[in-house]
Amino acid sequence: MIGTFDYVRVSSIEEGCELLTANGGNAAALAGGTDLLVNVRNTGRSPDLLVDFKDIKQMNRLVIEEGNGATIGACVPLNVIADNTVINDRYTALAAAARSVGSYQVRNRATLGGNIANASPAADTAPALLVLGASVNVTGKNGTRKIPIQELFTRVKKTSLKEAEVITDIVLPSVSRTRSAFIKKQRVKGHDLAIINMAASYDADAGKVRVAIGSCAVTPILLPEFSLSPDERVDSLIERANDIAQEMISPIDDVRASAEYRRALVPVLLHDLIWGVLSPGGGAR
Ligand SMILES: Cc1cc2nc3c(=O)[nH]c(=O)nc-3n(C[C@H](O)[C@H](O)[C@H](O)COP(=O)(O)OP(=O)(O)OC[C@H]3O[C@@H](n4cnc5c(N)ncnc54)[C@H](O)[C@@H]3O)c2cc1C
Structure with a gap:
């Protein structure tokens, strides 16, 4: 039985924020x-009012500007992101993460803003956005502000958004020689949340590697950035990353997997991801 609620479809961000505030x-x-x-x-419980932002033009745009990165409206459906050729090329981890969510039908409805605002530790786009250095633009009764993505997630299903604040866009910085990748381990392909999801990026100009892990703590986790020195073996970098990851994660036993299994998966996925971004095709098992 679904609870009762009022529903308003708004045509501007301001109108929506006013309704949420009121x-x-x-x-x-x-x-x-x-x-x-x-x-x-x-749950049979619902808010008294649902404010539908899906009609707002600004929240449905996907703008990619040479040298200026990408701005993705919070209401852009995940299939649009998964199918965008420039996102696939420059922000590969995000396209792959978007493509891994649920089923085709779910991805036609599900939005990028909803995936991160819902703040599930297993949200698939979160690790990708973390390694890509994303930030979110938010609007509320006190105007607009920008939040780095790593400051958005605070606890399980909790964010740093204030009451009546909405995410309007997700902003990705410009990349030149950055490769990224995403991996998800799940029980069944499609219709299942991650046992673990993970993303990595490699900025070839700066020689830096970033790794983010989901479904292994109360929030998705961004590991400290790794510098790759020219004389370090990739396997040693993977070992370093695993040592730090094992310190930072706090996985639980749940219906999808045991904590022990999640911990054991971390080095396996790190191996595939880090080899994947450093040397596509290298390090094959
Ligand atoms: C069958 C099925 C399979 C799924 N599989 C996966 C999966 O594999 N991986 C995965 O990560 N998720 C999965 N999900 C969860 C869900 O599809 C995603 O999290 C989706 O991206 C949520 O987006 P939405 O637009 O539907 O959000 P909504 O349901 O509309 O909103 C989710 C939450 O975010 C808030 N919100 C929405 N937009 C904004 C905004 N712009 N600003 C502030 N708050 C906002 C809402 O108030 C609500 O609390 C699945 C869901 C289903 C039903």
């Missing part, structure tokens, strides 16, 4: 509804 904690932003409405159905 209804205090009893209203919620609605995008694709693939988390929110499933949750309402499962």
Whole structure:
């Protein structure tokens, strides 16, 4: 049995924020509804008011400017991101992460903004956005501000968004010689959240490697950046990354896997990802 709620489809960000503000904690932003409405159905509890932002032009744009990075509206569906050739080419981890979410039908509704605002530790796009150095633009009653993605996730399903604040865009910095990749280990392909998801990026100009891990702690985790010295073997870098990852993660036993299995998967996925971004085709098992 689904609870009752009022529904308003707004045509501007300001109108939406005013409605959220006027209804205090009893209203919620609605995008694709693939988390929110499933949750309402499962719990039988709903906010009094759902404010639908999906019609707002600014929140549906995907703009890629040479030298200026990419701006992706919070309501852009994941399939649009997964199919965009420039995102696939320059921000490969994000395209792959978007493509790994649920099923084709879910991805037609599910949005990038909803995936990160929902703040599940298993959100697939989160590790990709973390290694790509993304930030989010948010708007609320006190105007707009920018939040680095690593400051967005605070606890399980909690963010640093203030009451009545919405994410309007996700901003990716410009990249020149950066390669990135995403891996997800799941029980069944499609329709399943990650046992672990992980992303890595390699900035060939700076010689830096970034790794982020999801589903292994209360929030997705960004490891400290690694410098790759010319005389270090890749396997030694992977070992360093694993030592740090094992310190930082705190996996739990749940229906998808045991904590022990998650810990054991970390070095395996690190091996494939780091070899993948440093030397595509190298390090094959
Ligand atoms: C069958 C199925 C399979 C799934 N598989 C996966 C999976 O493999 N991987 C994965 O990561 N997820 C998965 N999901 C979860 C879900 O599809 C994604 O998290 C999706 O991206 C959520 O986006 P949405 O637009 O539907 O968000 P909504 O459900 O509309 O919103 C989710 C939450 O975010 C808030 N919100 C939405 N937009 C904004 C905004 N712009 N600003 C502030 N707050 C906002 C809402 O108030 C709500 O709390 C699955 C869901 C289903 C039903």
